[in-house]
Amino acid sequence: MNGEAATDGVASSTVARQRWRLLSRAVASYGQGKSVSVKELNSLTTVRQFCQFGLFDITEAAGARSADEFLEQTWQHVDHPEIRLQLYLRQRVPATACLTPAALGDGNNNSKTTNSSIIGSNQSGNGNNTGNICVWPSEEVLAHYVIAQAKAGELIPKEFDGDSGIRVCELGGGLTCLAGLAAGAALRPRLSHLLLTDGDQLACENAARQILTGGEDQTSRIEARVAQLAWEDADFDKHNYGRFHLVLCADCLFFRESHRALIRTLDKLLMLPTPAATGSNKHRGGLALICAPSRGRSVEDFARLAEAAGFDVGVSDNYDPRVSQTASAEQSASFVPDLHLPLMLRLTRR
Numbered sequence: 639m640n641g642e643a644a645t646d647g648v649a650s651s652t653v654a655r656q657r658w659r660l661l662s663r664a665v666a667s668y669g670q671g672k673s674v675s676v677k678e679l680n681s682l683t684t685v686r687q688f689c690q691f692g693l694f695d696i697t698e699a700a701g702a703r704s705a706d707e708f709l710e711q712t713w714q715h716v717d718h719p720e721i722r723l724q725l726y727l728r729q730r731v732p733a734t735a736c737l738t739p740a741a742l743g744d745g746n747n748n749s750k751t752t753n754s755s756i757i758g759s760n761q762s763g764n765g766n767n768t769g770n771i772c773v774w775p776s777e778e779v780l781a782h783y784v785i786a787q788a789k790a791g792e793l794i795p796k797e798f799d800g801d802s803g804i805r806v807c808e809l810g811g812g813l814t815c816l817a818g819l820a821a822g823a824a825l826r827p828r829l830s831h832l833l834l835t836d837g838d839q840l841a842c843e844n845a846a847r848q849i850l851t852g853g854e855d856q857t858s859r860i861e862a863r864v865a866q867l868a869w870e871d872a873d874f875d876k877h878n879y880g881r882f883h884l885v886l887c888a889d890c891l892f893f894r895e896s897h898r899a900l901i902r903t904l905d906k907l908l909m910l911p912t913p914a915a916t917g918s919n920k921h922r923g924g925l926a927l928i929c930a931p932s933r934g935r936s937v938e939d940f941a942r943l944a945e946a947a948g949f950d951v952g953v954s955d956n957y958d959p960r961v962s963q964t965a966s967a968e969q970s971a972s973f974v975p976d977l978h979l980p981l982m983l984r985l986t987r988r
Contacts, residue, residue: 810835
């Protein structure tokens with residue numbers, strides 16, 4: 639079960655039967671417009687048994703009902719409470735998203751189902767539906783990290799602001815694009831452009847609902863937009879996305895077949911290095927932050943490809959004291975570092 643072995647054989651058998659019932663219902667509902675409860679999904683999918691690092695205080699809107707299509711939540715950063723992000727999370731997801739290779743696979747893209755053409759695909763045929771399920775731990779960690787780094791003045795040096803302000807993009811942001819919103823809130827009023835993207839149409843529609851409520855300057859004008867961007871099919875000549883000082887990506891490395899397309903996308907979106915007259919940053923261009931668990935060394939495989947493509951890549955498992963403290967203190971059997979402890983990758987162009 640993706641590295642999380644059950645100690646009780648009877649319980650394991652029961653959960654397996656429940657999961658296959660959920661899977662069969664999803665297949666039966668495919669193409670009929672039906673959906674599956676996110677709450678039920680999270681209780682049965684082993685990869686979701688460890689859900690959060692506790693980096694945000696989360697409160698639900700008063701009067702929320704289980705029958706509502708969306709659940710309204712406020713995510714307030716624990717160290718910087720002035721950062722408050724209002725999110726809308728779907729309470730039901732399309733049947734095609736209910737169990738995915740990320741949940742059923744073994745970390746090497748070996749899905750436990752024979753119907754991989756349905757499970758994890760999206761309606762448009764591009765990308766996958768995993769971002770519609772929830773805010774994954776890597777997204778939470780990346781959002782926390784950019785806030786902490788921005789508040790410490792270590793995310794983007796002042797000399798890189800330029801006359802037009804900072805440009806930020808998130809790739810594969812899922813239904814909330816939490817990391818992108820967090821960067822937008824933490825970088826105000828320096829921020830000028832915010833692009834939130836995912837390869838799935840439903841995720842993009844949901845991301846467009848998100849409301850940015852935090853930040854130092856509520857009146858600063860930001861050009862913010864959502865775009866459906868599937869890396870494999872992206873036409874960068876047709877779509878003028880521009881280039882960005884900061885590109886964010888969370889938990890998007892488990893599909894190895896997408897690694898080269900992601901590297902190409904980063905190459906097209908990151909600011910190019912420009913020599914400066916003086917200073918240690920004279921060759922630095924845009925920065926990409928990718929946060930993802932190893933999952934069968936998928937992170938390490940991606941890093942090797944990126945280095946071969948001309949990127950300087952740094953990989954760290956000890957990048958933030960709060961994340962390290964939570965991981966060290968976690969004793970439950972549901973926490974498996976290979977699945978749940980995100981690594982942080984920093985990529986820049988040589």
